[in-house]
Structures are given as structure tokens and as C-alpha cells.
Amino acid sequence: MTTLATSSSAAWLNSESGFDSADQTRLFYRCWQPIAKRAEGAQRALIFLHRGHEHSGRIQPLVEQFGFQQDWAFAWDARGHGYSPGERGDAPSFELLVQDFNAFIAYIQQTYHIEPENMLIVANSVGAVIAATWLHDYAPKVRGVIMAAAAFEIKLYIPFAKAGLRLATCFKPDLFVTSYIRSSMLTHSKQQAAQYDQDPLIAKSISARVLLGLADTAKRIVHDASAIDVPVLMLAAENDYVVALTPQRQFFDRLASPLKRFELIKNCFHAIFYEQEVEQAMQASRQFINDCFELPAAPVQQHHKADSHSASAQQFQALQQGELGSPLLNMFYGMQKMMLGVLGPLSDGMKIGLTHGFDSGSSLDYVYRNQAGGRLGIGKSIDRGYLDAIGWRGIRQRKIHLQQALSKLIAQHPQDQPLRILDIAAGGGRYVLETIKRFQDREIQLTLRDFVPENLEQAKQLATHLHLTTPIQYQCRDAFSSDSYPESELPYDIVIVSGLYELFSENAPIMRSLQGIRQQLKKGGHVIYTGQPWHPQLLLIAKTLNNHLGESWQMRPRPQVEMDALVAAIGCRKVHTQIGISGIFTVSVAQFGGAVD
Known part of the structure; x- marks a missing residue:
């Protein structure tokens, strides 16, 4: 000083x-x-x-x-x-x-x-x-x-x-x-x-x-x-x-x-x-x-029941029961949903969302590419407006923050030691693969997992397109299943959880996933995890968009303090957070100390 x-x-x-x-x-x-x-x-x-x-x-x-x-x-x-x-x-x-x-x-x-x-x-x-x-x-x-x-x-x-x-x-x-x-x-x-x-x-x-x-x-x-x-x-x-x-x-x-x-x-x-x-x-x-x-x-465990005992849980319950929004506003969203069904297929991005879910890996990969496309002339203009929505702009900024966090952890890892990286729900893997492209001089062993085989195939094609020489394993696994994290595998230096936990309102499956991560993470290793503490368009999204299950896309924003507490419960201490546009998305890094906080 x-x-x-x-x-x-x-x-x-x-x-x-x-x-x-x-x-x-x-x-x-x-x-x-x-x-x-x-x-x-x-x-x-x-x-x-x-x-x-x-x-x-x-x-x-x-x-x-x-x-x-x-x-x-x-x-x-x-x-x-x-x-x-x-x-x-x-x-x-x-x-x-x-x-x-x-x-x-x-x-x-x-x-x-x-x-x-x-x-x-x-x-x-x-x-x-x-x-x-x-x-x-x-x-x-x-x-x-x-x-x-x-x-x-x-x-x-x-x-x-x-x-x-x-x-x-x-x-x-x-x-x-x-x-x-x-x-x-x-x-x-x-x-x-x-x-x-x-x-x-x-x-x-x-x-x-x-x-x-x-x-x-x-x-x-x-x-x-x-x-x-x-x-x-x-x-x-x-x-x-x-x-x-x-x-x-x-x-x-x-x-x-x-x-x-x-x-x-x-x-x-x-x-x-x-x-x-x-x-x-x-x-x-x-x-x-x-x-x-x-x-x-206060103990971190107090946040484990926030999915049922908190203001965000009450708001989510009201959203599920249709208690949010005035009749006039709901009528307006109903008209938007109808127009989406008519004009949406003209937009390449909306067509992917309508087919695979607006929260799907395919949809997110399209948003990441940020190249408007559509049919009949008007489709491209509609697609541009779709891609410029505040949520999707936040997603693209989240990608930048993810790549920054991952790049920093790769750069600080000893160059004479191999680096093992795991993404438990990679989707198309674009943010990881583009980052690895810039570190092909390092000895990196990358494992990409996803529950949907088509997403892994998409990741393979992108890796080929990027001419990556890094050895990559592709594993079709459920991030919420304990069987997906065998202790017999070599531990990882970095584990990535991106855009996954935000899609689920309950904390129990997230804790199962985090416990699995704990089994496969080296002591001193890092977890990169994303969060969605709030969203200004919850009602609009719930009333107009479908998720990957074909249902109404209803979200419970998980406050950052709750997300951090879940990660802390497996012995990881947060060391850094980056905030996205309007505070919608966050990217955090936590280090595994071995003992439960």
C-alpha cells in the first residue's frame, strides 16, 4: 500500500x-x-x-x-x-x-x-x-x-x-x-x-x-x-x-x-x-x-427451505396459481401468445423456442450466436427484436462473464500441471469451447455433460468447426442424479454450472447436484455457477413462452444470498461475483475448501 x-x-x-x-x-x-x-x-x-x-x-x-x-x-x-x-x-x-x-x-x-x-x-x-x-x-x-x-x-x-x-x-x-x-x-x-x-x-x-x-x-x-x-x-x-x-x-x-x-x-x-x-x-x-x-x-442452512418459505416462493406460488397480473394485462399477454403462434415461425429464433423450448440448449445457443434470421423479409426483423430482448441481452452478457471467469481460472492454474474441467449441463457448449480455443497451448482435459444427446452432438460439431485439439469427453448424464458423479473418476479442478439451476424452483434437486459436484471436485478447486436473482418480465414469459417440457415457462428467481448459501453448504466459499444487465443474471466463482461452511 x-x-x-x-x-x-x-x-x-x-x-x-x-x-x-x-x-x-x-x-x-x-x-x-x-x-x-x-x-x-x-x-x-x-x-x-x-x-x-x-x-x-x-x-x-x-x-x-x-x-x-x-x-x-x-x-x-x-x-x-x-x-x-x-x-x-x-x-x-x-x-x-x-x-x-x-x-x-x-x-x-x-x-x-x-x-x-x-x-x-x-x-x-x-x-x-x-x-x-x-x-x-x-x-x-x-x-x-x-x-x-x-x-x-x-x-x-x-x-x-x-x-x-x-x-x-x-x-x-x-x-x-x-x-x-x-x-x-x-x-x-x-x-x-x-x-x-x-x-x-x-x-x-x-x-x-x-x-x-x-x-x-x-x-x-x-x-x-x-x-x-x-x-x-x-x-x-x-x-x-x-x-x-x-x-x-x-x-x-x-x-x-x-x-x-x-x-x-x-x-x-x-x-x-x-x-x-x-x-x-x-x-x-x-x-x-x-x-x-x-x-x-445466521447458518447457511436457513436458506435451504427458501424454495417454500420466502418472498420469492410466495411470488412463484402466486404465478403458478395465476394470481399475478390484472385481467386487462393477462388479456394483453394472451394476445401476444396468439401472435407468437402466428408470426413466431417466421423468426428463426422463435421457431427454435416454440419447437424445443425457449429455455433449451438449442435456443440458448441461437441467442449466443446473435445473428438474426427469418423468412418472408419480416421474419428477420422480428428475430432481431426477439434477440434484443433484455433477457437475451443479459444471457449474452452472462456468456461474456462466464468466459472471463473461466479464462481467469485457466490462466492462474500452474502451466506444468494438467487442468481438468467439467461442465455438468453444457448444452451446445459454446461458451466453454470458445474459451478453450484460446488455451490450446495448455494441457486441458475437458468433459462436457448434458441430459439431451442432441445438445452433445451440437457441441461435437462446434468443437470440430473450431478445430480444437483439446481432448474432450462427451457424457450423456442427468445433472440431478447422484449416479452421474461417480467417485471412481479423477477429480476436476473446475466445475461449471451454467443456466441450469435457474430453471428449477426447488432446492432439493440442486443440493443433490451440488453434493455430486463436491464428490468430483479437487480440494482447492473452483465452481463457476450462474444465478438469476430476479427478472423484470416474469409474468410476460410465463404467459407467452413455453419451456423445454412444452409447459408454461414459469420461473422462481433465486436471490443471490440463497444461491450462495446452497453452494456454501458443500464447503465452497464464494470469491467473486459479476452482475449482468439490470441485475438479472450473475456469474460467481467459489473455491472448495473441503469442509462444510
């Missing part, structure tokens, strides 16, 4: 440095190292996320006010803020800000040897939405999160402001919006207002791209907050001119957290921790932090 500056206070040694995010952008952060560390137990840390427009320099008084003098504290400058690079108030996307924060946590864990379960997050306004999105998408095992004035819905006051911004960004993608917020709208404290006005590092503008990304992501996270089970304290301001109160309450009510508290701070503006009176917020925060660290960690 390269230290930029160091100073000290009564309880902490302060330092400044930087860390590299996922795209190798170096971001600035501050560290408060306790002078008197805890004599017993693991080291703990408070991680602070600043408000929109602000920076980590504003966190110094908060560290002192919170008063946990034996604990570490960290705060970053979000991309485009403070001393971090980027145009002020801008980022390539809101999702990248969440990735940056995930990288920050990983950096702290690796550099300072503080485990996530010993971290507690304190996040303000926009920072709170970053934290909430991180909880939902990455499912970290942090001790708890304090969200102050979470910006799930910013009050723009101008009618149709978001619609106008979306239209404007079509003509000017780099559009910026100047904040209407004055310091007197943030706090009753004249001293704090003056400090805000005089701070040269506070950016008064925000990128419209980031603002719209924030709004879209916040809507998704509030809607699906039941996927979050980390302890949460929400501090809401009674007189907030910046963000709406209702979405904060909705988020709180939907949380599945065993410990959650909602504190409405009386006579308070948006800047809760920078108000004239902060004792109510501080007292609630200190008590919450103490309670979080006294609360024992």
Missing part, C-alpha cells in the same frame, strides 16, 4: 491511499487505524459511503462522532468525486459505482485482513442506494448496514423530469444536471451549511446518465428488497426536501432482515448526520452497531 499522507488524532492514525477497481481505475480512500486496537476478538471496521456530490473528507467528523475508537474506519471518494478520477459527478454507469464499492470491500479484506462479517456499512443518500444494491446483487456477509436518507427516489419537482432527461440523453448522452439543492435545504446548522458551501471538492452537478441509472436501480432494489437479509437500520429525515420517504418505508417493510429498525428523525433535513441536532441519529446508530456485532451469524 502506498500511503499518500498520514496524520493522527486522539484515537486513530489517519492515512490516505488508493485502490484499483475492476476496470483498473485507481480510486482514492481514507483510512482511520485505531491506535488502541481490540485486545480480544477479530478486528472490526466501519465503512462509510458519502452522499451524492460529496467526498470522503466529509467523513472525518462522523468517525469521531460514532466513537468506536477500537475499530478501523474507511471511506472512499466515489468515481467522479473528491480525489478520485473522472469528470465531476459522472461515471460510465451507476452499476459501475456498485462494482467500485465491491472492489473497495475486497481490497480492505485483502489488505487489512478484516473479513466482511466484521464490517458494518454506514451509507448516506446516494451512497445508501449503492450499499442497498450491493447487498442485493452481491449478497455479502457483512455485519449490518446503516442507511441514512436513502435516495431511492429523488424529488425532482419538475413534472415528467425523468422522462425529459431520458429523451434529452438520446440527443446528448453526456448531459449534466445542476443540483437545485442549497445548503440550507440540507441542514438547520449554519456552521455545517457554510462548510458545505465553502468546500471546493463538492461537485454541484451530476451526470444525467448516473441520475437515471440511480433511479432505475433504486426502483428494482426497492421492489425486490425481500432478497436482502442483512441487518439494516434506516434513518429517515422527517422534513427531507431531497428524497421521498415512501420508498424508504417500502424498502424497509420488504426486508427479510432478522434485525431491522426504522428511525424517523424529527425536525430533520436531508443531511441527517450533519444536522443541528444529531443525538437521536447517533444514539440509534451506536445501539444498532453494538446489537449487530452481538448477533450471531
Whole structure:
């Protein structure tokens, strides 16, 4: 770690440095190292996320006010803020800000040897939405999160402001919006207002791209907050001119957290921790932090029954029983299904879906190729629209993330040792075979399995087309049968499970499959697994598309925390997750340690 500056206070040694995010952008952060560390137990840390427009320099008084003098504290400058690079108030996307924060946590864990379960997050306004999105998408095992004035819905006051911004960004993608917020709208404290006005590092503008990304992501996270089970304290301001109160309450009510508290701070503006009176917020925060660290960690087994006892299970049951959607909406989907039957065969992709199932290996391989085709002229246009659906765009991004994860594991494997790779449900095997094509100088032994012989034949043809010299075994096996994982076979270094578990709502067959994987995985080996934590078109898909069994394609999105818990139950610890478009699909990597978590 390269230290930029160091100073000290009564309880902490302060330092400044930087860390590299996922795209190798170096971001600035501050560290408060306790002078008197805890004599017993693991080291703990408070991680602070600043408000929109602000920076980590504003966190110094908060560290002192919170008063946990034996604990570490960290705060970053979000991309485009403070001393971090980027145009002020801008980022390539809101999702990248969440990735940056995930990288920050990983950096702290690796550099300072503080485990996530010993971290507690304190996040303000926009920072709170970053934290909430991180909880939902990455499912970290942090001790708890304090969200102050979470910006799930910013009050723009101008009618149709978001619609106008979306239209404007079509003509000017780099559009910026100047904040209407004055310091007197943030706090009753004249001293704090003056400090805000005089701070040269506070950016008064925000990128419209980031603002719209924030709004879209916040809507998704509030809607699906039941996927979050980390302890949460929400501090809401009674007189907030910046963000709406209702979405904060909705988020709180939907949380599945065993410990959650909602504190409405009386006579308070948006800047809760920078108000004239902060004792109510501080007292609630200190008590919450103490309670979080006294609360024992929840066992991973609690998620094994989430297929029948959870919000996602209730939603799936309602979907099966036809209780979702209004009569008018269901009538509209019925018309779409009828049109699919009439016009669908003109589209090559829809024809494959109608014949083999839209979730079949054949259908996914067509989506991966992303080359529109059809009949009678109009068929190709229909096919292009089909391939550009948000779900299929997410599938193609999932392929990219799969190949990145696999490539990284292959590259880090010792070159003088053979590498054994198994895909338990390969389908056409395109994502694996295209990756192996780039590593034919390595000694790789590849095994592709699938339940459908036609999929394996398709994989063989692709391997021939790619002129692969890598030895490949093709095995027709059921990924959910214990007999498919004989202990007599040599163990594998990498096992891939892609696009399979998402198709099944129950956890019991998935646990059987994972137990089989455990039998065939080397100690220290890795599992690459995909997830589908949520989908914005569940009802549309269920009402219009058929699956590989010829039935209505009904899906139960499995929250990331549940999927990770199932993998952890076989002794695999997650080390990395990548999030796809709109958080629909994820690709994760876990390492097998041999012992059950």
C-alpha cells in the first residue's frame, strides 16, 4: 500500500491511499487505524459511503462522532468525486459505482485482513442506494448496514423530469444536471451549511446518465428488497426536501432482515448526520452497531427451505396459481401468445423456442450466436427484436462473464500441471469451447455433460468447426442424479454450472447436484455457477413462452444470498461475483475448501 499522507488524532492514525477497481481505475480512500486496537476478538471496521456530490473528507467528523475508537474506519471518494478520477459527478454507469464499492470491500479484506462479517456499512443518500444494491446483487456477509436518507427516489419537482432527461440523453448522452439543492435545504446548522458551501471538492452537478441509472436501480432494489437479509437500520429525515420517504418505508417493510429498525428523525433535513441536532441519529446508530456485532451469524442452512418459505416462493406460488397480473394485462399477454403462434415461425429464433423450448440448449445457443434470421423479409426483423430482448441481452452478457471467469481460472492454474474441467449441463457448449480455443497451448482435459444427446452432438460439431485439439469427453448424464458423479473418476479442478439451476424452483434437486459436484471436485478447486436473482418480465414469459417440457415457462428467481448459501453448504466459499444487465443474471466463482461452511 502506498500511503499518500498520514496524520493522527486522539484515537486513530489517519492515512490516505488508493485502490484499483475492476476496470483498473485507481480510486482514492481514507483510512482511520485505531491506535488502541481490540485486545480480544477479530478486528472490526466501519465503512462509510458519502452522499451524492460529496467526498470522503466529509467523513472525518462522523468517525469521531460514532466513537468506536477500537475499530478501523474507511471511506472512499466515489468515481467522479473528491480525489478520485473522472469528470465531476459522472461515471460510465451507476452499476459501475456498485462494482467500485465491491472492489473497495475486497481490497480492505485483502489488505487489512478484516473479513466482511466484521464490517458494518454506514451509507448516506446516494451512497445508501449503492450499499442497498450491493447487498442485493452481491449478497455479502457483512455485519449490518446503516442507511441514512436513502435516495431511492429523488424529488425532482419538475413534472415528467425523468422522462425529459431520458429523451434529452438520446440527443446528448453526456448531459449534466445542476443540483437545485442549497445548503440550507440540507441542514438547520449554519456552521455545517457554510462548510458545505465553502468546500471546493463538492461537485454541484451530476451526470444525467448516473441520475437515471440511480433511479432505475433504486426502483428494482426497492421492489425486490425481500432478497436482502442483512441487518439494516434506516434513518429517515422527517422534513427531507431531497428524497421521498415512501420508498424508504417500502424498502424497509420488504426486508427479510432478522434485525431491522426504522428511525424517523424529527425536525430533520436531508443531511441527517450533519444536522443541528444529531443525538437521536447517533444514539440509534451506536445501539444498532453494538446489537449487530452481538448477533450471531445466521447458518447457511436457513436458506435451504427458501424454495417454500420466502418472498420469492410466495411470488412463484402466486404465478403458478395465476394470481399475478390484472385481467386487462393477462388479456394483453394472451394476445401476444396468439401472435407468437402466428408470426413466431417466421423468426428463426422463435421457431427454435416454440419447437424445443425457449429455455433449451438449442435456443440458448441461437441467442449466443446473435445473428438474426427469418423468412418472408419480416421474419428477420422480428428475430432481431426477439434477440434484443433484455433477457437475451443479459444471457449474452452472462456468456461474456462466464468466459472471463473461466479464462481467469485457466490462466492462474500452474502451466506444468494438467487442468481438468467439467461442465455438468453444457448444452451446445459454446461458451466453454470458445474459451478453450484460446488455451490450446495448455494441457486441458475437458468433459462436457448434458441430459439431451442432441445438445452433445451440437457441441461435437462446434468443437470440430473450431478445430480444437483439446481432448474432450462427451457424457450423456442427468445433472440431478447422484449416479452421474461417480467417485471412481479423477477429480476436476473446475466445475461449471451454467443456466441450469435457474430453471428449477426447488432446492432439493440442486443440493443433490451440488453434493455430486463436491464428490468430483479437487480440494482447492473452483465452481463457476450462474444465478438469476430476479427478472423484470416474469409474468410476460410465463404467459407467452413455453419451456423445454412444452409447459408454461414459469420461473422462481433465486436471490443471490440463497444461491450462495446452497453452494456454501458443500464447503465452497464464494470469491467473486459479476452482475449482468439490470441485475438479472450473475456469474460467481467459489473455491472448495473441503469442509462444510
